[in-house]
Amino acid sequence: MxxxxxxxxxxxxxxxxxxxxxxxxxxxxxxxxxxxxxxxxxxxxxxxxxxxxxxxxxxxxxxxxxxxxxxxxxxxxxxxxxxxxxxxxxxxxxxxxxxxxxxxxxxxxxxxxxxxxxxxxxxxxxxxxxxxxxxxxxxxxxxxxxxxxxxxxxxxxxxxxxxxxxxxxxxxxxxxxxxxxxxxxxxxxxxxxxxxxxxxxxxxxxxxxxxxxxxxxxxxxxxxxxxxxxxxxxxxxxxxxxxxxxxxxxxxxxxxxxxxxxxxxxxxxxxxxxxxxxxxxxxxxxxxxxxxxxxxxxGQPHTASTASEAESGPTAAALAPGQSATAKFPTADVARFRAIVDDTVTRVQAGDQTGATTRVKDLETAWDDAQPTLQPLDGTGWSVLDGQIDDVLTALRADRPDPATETQTLTALQVTLVPGG
Known part of the structure; x- marks a missing residue:
């Protein structure tokens, strides 16, 4: 009871x-x-x-x-x-x-x-x-x-x-x-x-x-x-x-x-x-x-709201024919970015997905740290590179990474980071 x-x-x-x-x-x-x-x-x-x-x-x-x-x-x-x-x-x-x-x-x-x-x-x-x-x-x-x-x-x-x-x-x-x-x-x-x-x-x-x-x-x-x-x-x-x-x-x-x-x-x-x-x-x-x-x-004219749309499409189209995205940036910075990208490509091609994902984090960090210096030098060039780096990060951090897509985005970034690219 x-x-x-x-x-x-x-x-x-x-x-x-x-x-x-x-x-x-x-x-x-x-x-x-x-x-x-x-x-x-x-x-x-x-x-x-x-x-x-x-x-x-x-x-x-x-x-x-x-x-x-x-x-x-x-x-x-x-x-x-x-x-x-x-x-x-x-x-x-x-x-x-x-x-x-x-x-x-x-x-x-x-x-x-x-x-x-x-x-x-x-x-x-x-x-x-x-x-x-x-x-x-x-x-x-x-x-x-x-x-x-x-x-x-x-x-x-x-x-x-x-x-x-x-x-x-x-x-x-x-x-x-x-x-x-x-x-x-x-x-x-x-x-x-x-x-x-x-x-x-x-x-x-x-x-x-x-x-x-x-x-x-x-x-x-x-x-x-x-x-x-x-x-x-x-x-x-x-x-x-x-x-x-x-x-x-x-x-x-x-x-x-x-x-x-x-x-x-x-x-x-x-x-x-x-x-x-x-x-x-x-x-x-x-x-x-x-x-x-x-x-x-x-109905008003406006730019894309998402980062990927705003950075990849419109800014790339704003480059004049033959214009280099890296022309106004310090050579040492560009070389540092390129070295990280080259290393990431090597790891992707070797099938080391974990290593590639870890290495591309260095690129993200270096790029973010350099933004206050680089963006004022050339806002258009900075936006173009920013969009390409975003594409690389998206490809490598996908839930099911595709090596072909990873290589494609990394290669495009390599080309841009070549002097005059």
Whole structure:
């Protein structure tokens, strides 16, 4: 009898203690920080370490499953495992979108549509089973699973839609921050004026993904790419330190712990259906305005938004006939780059893929270190070489490297690095 009573008590406790934080300003601040750090860390492993997109996705998926298991086993909200799960979900959601775009060639417009439909399905099934989508109702295992699935899809949708907008508009990282920030501000106004709280929450949640990613790009990119120039590493460290400080603060103060039940929350937050209907129209106006803005921006002359498009195509075409990309650069620097490329070619031809990938990292490092000196000497020549080096890095760091493609890109770079090339 005692054991039955104890079991029932545990079940009852689990049914009323929320597994997610209260939605305070800290929630939104740390959510944006997690988004930026998550994407930067994934890029560091994928590109800088040369692990590859698919391998990186598998690694983070395994880690996510482990951390999510930890989160699900808890009987209440604990800041560290919760926010660690958010970071990992942000990384995996981004990586899944990148696989569709980069590896499978799925257009961003299509992936955005697919993820939007998937999110609608998740919300539809969730509401049909639980009769609520409120974050304040995450008090059972079933609702928590729906919650994390929805979070994963929102990150994937935010990644796809954000990249699609950049592709359409050609906006730089600083400009691209303004649209999601403006829409979030509009949603806050709508919520304050009586819009449906659940709808407002999830709309803002989706928009924090492109906001955080674009903010990180703006801070990390060099000034010549419309960034602040802090660098990815420094930006990530700053954001990570901020996350750790906030999580520590929340762990000590419990400022974001929901102490009441979902029922109490609903009773203390009456709704006004008429006002919600009016504000739904307001959100529709916001959506139409954003669509018109994007349509106008897409119709304006602009350069490609992605690094590979911006560096490889247009800049190569800007070279005059017979013009050398390296003519204005110091001979010693060009010779150093050429030596690394020659060594990399030798390793590729010998079948030493690991050695070639490691050696090409030296090229990336040397090139980045030389940028402040070389780019002012000849911006066009620098861009041409930058695009070719990017092609080489992409070829050698592919999930399934093709020796023929590797050799082709390396040979083209060799030719450019020849004096007069």
């Amino acid at each position: 005692t054991e039955i009573t104890r079991s029932e008590a545990i079940t009852s406790t689990r049914a009323v203690m929320s597994k997610v934080p209260e939605v305070t300003v800290w929630f939104w601040v740390i959510k944006i920080l997690c988004t930026t750090v998550g994407e930067s860390f994934a890029d560091w492993i994928n590109m800088t370490l040369g692990v590859g997109l698919v391998a990186t996705s598998l690694i983070f998926t395994v880690v996510l499953v482990a951390v999510l298991g930890w989160q699900l086993r808890l009987t209440r909200y604990v800041p560290l495992p919760y926010w660690l799960t958010v970071v990992l979900v942000s990384v995996t959601g981004t990586l899944y979108t990148d696989i569709l775009t980069d590896n499978l060639g799925v257009p961003l417009a299509l992936s955005t549509t697919v993820f939007a439909v998937a999110l609608a399905v998740v919300f539809g099934v969730w509401f049909a089973r639980e009769r609520t989508l409120s974050i304040h109702s995450i008090t059972t295992r079933g609702r928590e699973l729906f919650y994390w699935l929805a979070v994963l899809v929102t990150f994937a949708l935010g990644t796809a839609s954000g990249d699609w907008i950049l592709e359409l508009t050609g906006w730089g990282p600083g400009t691209s921050v303004l649209l999601p920030a403006g829409l979030i501000a509009g949603i806050v106004v709508g919520w304050r004026l009586g819009a449906n709280a659940v709808l407002s929450f999830w709309l803002a949640y989706i928009l924090t993904r492109p906001l955080g990613a674009n903010l990180g790009d703006w801070l990390g990119m060099p000034p010549d790419q419309q960034g602040v120039g802090l660098g990815v590493a420094i930006t990530s460290l700053i954001f990570l330190a901020a996350i750790l400080v906030i999580v520590l603060y929340l762990s000590i103060t419990r400022a974001d712990v929901i102490d009441h039940t979902a029922g109490d929350r609903q009773q203390s937050s009456p709704t006004n259906p008429q006002r919600e209907l009016v504000m739904l129209g307001y959100y529709a106006v916001l959506a139409v305005a954003a669509t018109v803005l994007l349509g106008w921006a897409a």
